[in-house]
């Protein structure tokens with residue numbers, strides 16, 4: 550089909566419309582989900598000294614199999630005040646600094662203590678250096694713990710803190726406005742007149758945006774009126790980095806988003822993608838603000854938000870790899886040949902196989918409940934047998 554943009558080209562054009570937002574310093578404890586805008590370098594060795602990994606006694610391995618004289622005690626957080634001499638043992642606890650002279654820790658389960666006398670009752674450490682965490686065994690000062698563009702998860706937060714960080718420099722959170730459009734739409738839970746339906750896309754998009762770093766305004770709703778939509782876009786553009794509209798993206802007499810973008814003084818960058826669902830996707834700018842116009846069908850909005858909206862937010866927030874990775878899994882059932890647009894089929898990965906849902910109607914919400922994958926079928930792809938390896942995108 551001519552005139553439709555390939556998905557990759559559209560994604561590249563969208564991300565090229567604006568550079569990532571400025572960086573800011575934030576407390577490391579606030580950094581979950583953010584993207585680093587500079588490397589995190591360790592300012593200390595971890596551990597900073599050899600530590601005991603267990604509760605027991607610090608000894609010299611050469612003194613095995615004992616007996617030993619207990620000469621002191623060292624707990625986590627204290628600096629050792631004595632060294633371990635020949636035939637001596639120092640009581641030690643997990644995380645405590647190993648005293649000089651000692652080279653091994655013997656588990657308390659392997660010995661019996663009576664006053665200062667310590668005797669071996671179990672197997673003891675088989676080798677020199679047992680139960681000791683070596684200095685810098687986790688990382689050394691100067692190590693690059695995290696690269697710019699890294700997504701901050703729980704593990705990255707832990708490592709950065711251990712490396713000495715109290716703050717990190719991250720990309721700012723894009724300010725996002727959601728604008729739903731349509732005369733037929735009514736706020737969730739409200740009574741419906743004939744022809745009306747509940748507005749599910751506004752809350753669905755807000756829920757999807759909760760997975761990325763964004764300041765999301767409460768969804769706004771406009772009737773199918775070009776001037777109202779244009780005014781809303783113009784106003785929202787003053788305070789938001791991204792306006793995502795949903796509905797009114799197609800060619801019907803009541804589809805006004807494209808016209809409203811013009812009226813608001815905006816510029817259309819592209820419209821219509823070679824994908825199903827999601828063909829009527831709109832992208833443009835109003836000054837510095839990006840406008841992404843998603844098609845109104847819930848399935849289309851869901852798929853285009855996964856492929857365009859969330860990557861755009863990640864890009865603006867500083868992600869090194871904003872696009873969803875393509876994964877592979879075997880097909881659970883045969884797949885018919887592809888058509889003129891690339892399909893993103895709602896599916897589920899169960900037992901490592903891809904199960905495509907029977908209904909792919911983009912107007913339905915029920916398939917979205919269980920969908921955790923979008924199975925990709927290329928334009929004109931031949932029919933595939935069950936077991937063939939197929940590409941998919943995991944839905945977070």
Ligand SMILES: Nc1nc2c(c(=O)[nH]1)N[C@H]1C(S)=C(S)[C@@H](COP(=O)(O)OP(=O)(O)OC[C@H]3O[C@@H](n4cnc5c(N)ncnc54)[C@H](O)[C@@H]3O)O[C@H]1N2
Nearest residue numbers: 729731748749750751796797798799804828844845846849
């Ligand atoms: N003659 C043509 N008709 C259509 C074409 C086309 O190329 N030629 N494209 C079709 C495709 S593909 C799609 S997708 C839809 C999308 O059109 P719009 O973006 O203009 O969406 P609407 O017409 O406003 O709504 C479509 C559908 O979704 C419902 N909807 C809309 N907003 C919401 C919401 N916030 N919550 C829940 N449901 C919503 C709406 O009631 C409609 O049923 O156009 C095809 N038509």
Ligand code: MOO
Nearest residue numbers: 826827828849911
């Ligand atoms: O391709 Mo539309 O996006 O049918 O639902």
